[in-house]
Amino acid sequence: MTHLPHPTRRSVLLGGLGALGVTTLGACARSTAADSGIASSFPGPSSLSPTAGQRVVSRTLTARRRTVDLGGPKVSTWTYGNSVPGPVLRANVGDVLRVTLDNRLPEDTTIHWHGIALRQAADGVPGLTQNPVAPGEKFVYEFAVPDPGTYFFHPHVGVQLDRGLYAPLIIDDPREPGDYDAEWIIVLDDWVDGTGRTPDDVLEELIAAGGSGGSGGMGGMDHGSGDMGGMDHGSGDMGGMSMGASPWGDAGDVTYPYFLVNGRVATAPETFRAKAGQRVRLRIINAASDTIFTVALGGHRLRITHTDGFPVKPAEVDAFYIGMGERYDAIVTLEDGVFPLVARPFGKTSGGQAVALVRTASGRAPSAGVNPSELSGQVLIGSDLQPAESARLADRDADAQVDLALQGSMQPYQWGINGAPFGQNEALHVGEGQRLRIKAVNQTMMTHPLHVHGHTFALPSGLRKDTLLMAPMESFALEVEADNPGNWAVHCHNAYHGEAGMMIALNYS
Ligand SMILES: [Cu+2]
Numbered sequence: 001m002t003h004l005p006h007p008t009r010r011s012v013l014l015g016g017l018g019a020l021g022v023t024t025l026g027a028c029a030r031s032t033a034a035d036s037g038i039a040s041s042f043p044g045p046s047s048l049s050p051t052a053g054q055r056v057v058s059r060t061l062t063a064r065r066r067t068v069d070l071g072g073p074k075v076s077t078w079t080y081g082n083s084v085p086g087p088v089l090r091a092n093v094g095d096v097l098r099v100t101l102d103n104r105l106p107e108d109t110t111i112h113w114h115g116i117a118l119r120q121a122a123d124g125v126p127g128l129t130q131n132p133v134a135p136g137e138k139f140v141y142e143f144a145v146p147d148p149g150t151y152f153f154h155p156h157v158g159v160q161l162d163r164g165l166y167a168p169l170i171i172d173d174p175r176e177p178g179d180y181d182a183e184w185i186i187v188l189d190d191w192v193d194g195t196g197r198t199p200d201d202v203l204e205e206l207i208a209a210g211g212s213g214g215s216g217g218m219g220g221m222d223h224g225s226g227d228m229g230g231m232d233h234g235s236g237d238m239g240g241m242s243m244g245a246s247p248w249g250d251a252g253d254v255t256y257p258y259f260l261v262n263g264r265v266a267t268a269p270e271t272f273r274a275k276a277g278q279r280v281r282l283r284i285i286n287a288a289s290d291t292i293f294t295v296a297l298g299g300h301r302l303r304i305t306h307t308d309g310f311p312v313k314p315a316e317v318d319a320f321y322i323g324m325g326e327r328y329d330a331i332v333t334l335e336d337g338v339f340p341l342v343a344r345p346f347g348k349t350s351g352g353q354a355v356a357l358v359r360t361a362s363g364r365a366p367s368a369g370v371n372p373s374e375l376s377g378q379v380l381i382g383s384d385l386q387p388a389e390s391a392r393l394a395d396r397d398a399d400a401q402v403d404l405a406l407q408g409s410m411q412p413y414q415w416g417i418n419g420a421p422f423g424q425n426e427a428l429h430v431g432e433g434q435r436l437r438i439k440a441v442n443q444t445m446m447t448h449p450l451h452v453h454g455h456t457f458a459l460p461s462g463l464r465k466d467t468l469l470m471a472p473m474e475s476f477a478l479e480v481e482a483d484n485p486g487n488w489a490v491h492c493h494n495a496y497h498g499e500a501g502m503m504i505a506l507n508y509s
Helices: 009-013 199-210 495-500
Strands: 056-069 074-080 089-092 096-103 112-114 138-144 149-154 167-172 182-191 258-261 271-273 279-286 293-297 302-307 310-317 319-322 327-333 338-345 354-359 400-409 414-417 428-430 435-442 448-452 467-470 475-481 487-492 503-508
Touching: 056 089, 089 096, 149 279, 149 327, 167 182, 167 279, 182 338, 182 354, 199 495, 258 338, 258 354, 279 293, 302 319, 319 327, 400 428, 400 448, 414 487, 414 495, 435 448, 435 467, 467 475, 487 495
Parallel strands: 056 096, 089 167, 182 279, 271 354, 400 435, 428 503
Antiparallel strands: 056 074, 096 138, 112 149, 149 167, 182 258, 279 327, 293 319, 293 338, 302 310, 302 327, 338 354, 400 414, 435 475, 448 467, 448 487, 487 503
């Protein structure tokens, strides 16, 4: 049995379907490219006509190669503009964003506006919403932003997310009181690009390490056996498969040399300054590709106020988990001194941790390896949050239902949804105006952050999320108001899993 040869989304989109290893899919359902939702061409970008009084925020983002200083290590990578993260993009709710992507990379790219319920023509998924933007070409993303909150943007091509191509997108609500003295944006990342390996190399390594063994099915229960050479498997943090204190089991597979806050390694951290007693809003974004973090601010408890843009009933915690693609906002009242903000990679034993400093007084800075006690205190699992009343979907019964099974394994390195990788699996369908229930189940032995484009779904508690950590064998019924017609991606936000095929289309019919 042969393993999937480089099951890249790009090869799917470029018409390489015939090259995909359908022989490895066993008895799983197969479908044609048309069924999977992939199209081969799209009209060019259409312009939006702003309504009277609607503000237009115009920017140009140049995607380019750049050498970036991470605070010691200098890496050749791909960036938006000159820095990692790229420039913060900020607008008010209701504004129109008009962003010109100028692609000066050597490869096709796109921009996906993660978490925004935008019109689908601007969603940035090649094959579902647009043609890829070729090197030397430009593409104009024009869309209104309907919901305030903390978002970010990144490419939706290959594993480009694991380069330096990401930046915060903050949507302000002018009517929100903003009961805080300062606001800090904290972007977390796992970093490998330019350290002797690129993300494309990493994907090749993962596929090679997966070998050609295994059952070849998409059942995904054959994970975890064999020699995983050089890969982290969470053994540091997990006690077997026990839930509770270590809920995520196998959370990531890539060994990273660095973990970053705002593009800085822990030995040269960014320092946030304020006065003791001030209230600060933290906007924390996990832009990593393969790393769940546990986040804490030494000497403080955090009051979690939002996740994935939407308000929650405030929850006081010592620390919280944040999966790839998730965002959390927290309010903290600052103590007097120098404090480490630590994002510790879950289940990874090398590469250290991501650190920033919060300084309200002079004093010695903690070391890069600082271990605030809050990390081992009460650690919030985001899906346990309760929604703010204003964030609830209208009370209504679901009138359509689909099953969504996350499947696959490390050996062989195959990931898919509903029996096959993207390109071979059958798109989910919903009618405009329906309340859709997605019965999502993780049938693998890894944790996956499930991300739905163009919508913010509700958990059974009513909590609104667009990215949900699903532990091994965990299931959730997610409800979606089907009010944003188009063809949308639903996928794992582990960049390597998504690229290997853990994605499915959700199409309005
Ligand atoms: Cu995954």
